[in-house]
Amino acid sequence: MENLITYSLTVFMGFFAIMNPIANTPIFLGLVEGEDKKSKKKIAKTASITAFIIVVAFIIAGKYIFKLFGITIPSFKITGGILIFYVGFEMLMSKKSKVHNNANNSDDKSNLAISPLAIPILAGPGTIVTAMNFVTHTTYIHTGIVIAVFALMIFLTYLAFILSDLIVKKIGDNLIAVIGKLMGLILAIIGTGMLTEGIKLTFQ
Numbered sequence: 764m765e766n767l768i769t770y771s772l773t774v775f776m777g778f779f780a781i782m783n784p785i786a787n788t789p790i791f792l793g794l795v796e797g798e799d800k801k802s803k804k805k806i807a808k809t810a811s812i813t814a815f816i817i818v819v820a821f822i823i824a825g826k827y828i829f830k831l832f833g834i835t836i837p838s839f840k841i842t843g844g845i846l847i848f849y850v851g852f853e854m855l856m857s858k859k860s861k862v863h864n865n866a867n868n869s870d871d872k873s874n875l876a877i878s879p880l881a882i883p884i885l886a887g888p889g890t891i892v893t894a895m896n897f898v899t900h901t902t903y904i905h906t907g908i909v910i911a912v913f914a915l916m917i918f919l920t921y922l923a924f925i926l927s928d929l930i931v932k933k934i935g936d937n938l939i940a941v942i943g944k945l946m947g948l949i950l951a952i953i954g955t956g957m958l959t960e961g962i963k964l965t966f967q
Contacts, residue, residue, distance in 0.1 A: 771908050774897050778916040780949040781850070781889045784923035785942050789931060790884060791924045794875050807924035809876035814885035815917045818894050819910055825895040836899055840961030843892035848954030850889045854947025857940065885920060889950075896957055 795803045821828070829839065897909045923930060931939070 767904070767908065770905060771912060774909055774912045775916070776949060777893050777897065777953055778890070778913055780946040780953065781847070781893050782885060782916055782920060783943060783946045784916075784920040785930065785934070786854075786939055786946065787884060787920065788923050788927045789936070789939065791880070792927045792931060794880065803927075804925050806876045806880065807921055810880035810885060810924075811917050811921040813877055813881035814890075814920075815914060817882065817886040818890055818913055821891050822894050822898055822906065822909055822913070825898060837961045837964040839892075839899070840896065840957045840964065842961075843896055844954045844956070844958030844961055846892055846954070847889055847957060848951050851947045851950025851952075851954055854943055854950065857944070885917070893953070 791807070795806055798806065828834070829836070894909060894913060898906045
């Protein structure tokens with residue numbers, strides 16, 4: 764039981780670092796600028812549900828995707844580790860990750876809930892890699908925990924989006940930047956761990 768609790772906390776921290784609802788709040792505000800409260804809530808809801816469906820699909824079908832494309836667990840962990848480290852490094856350097864936050868500047872608001880909010884801001888490559896890494900060589904219980912924790916993270920992200928005006932006003936841009944750097948450090952550590960684990964598996 765204690766191992767499952769530890770695993771749940773690890774999964775939560777991994778998802779929180781890669782998705783970072785607080786740091787994504789200003790991005791959301793910038794994208795929905797000029798929209799009324801009802802529209803903002805609808806956009807946040809659509810983006811959250813879409814991101815949840817996409818990531819859960821990869822969590823459940825990840826093993827089959829590996830078999831289809833001939834992807835091995837070590838190669839996945841090495842590539843995923845490099846990717847996640849890169850995202851974390853960019854966050855530490857105060858850059859918007861090109862991998863994770865590739866938001867477009869389109870004036871068309873009709874599809875922004877799907878792109879760029881759901882993809883790639885919420886369900887980007889970093890999030891998908893993190894999710895799939897947590898369910899490789901695990902039991903159905905662990906897979907269920909990952910899905911449940913991701914659902915919680917999506918809900919927290921939805922709350923952050925609909926309360927975005929209040930969050931930015933209360934916390935301020937400086938503190939949001941500090942939180943982003945801390946999450947970047949955690950991501951870099953997770954990425955390094957995945958990379959070293961992948962290398963170890965390669966030479967076993």
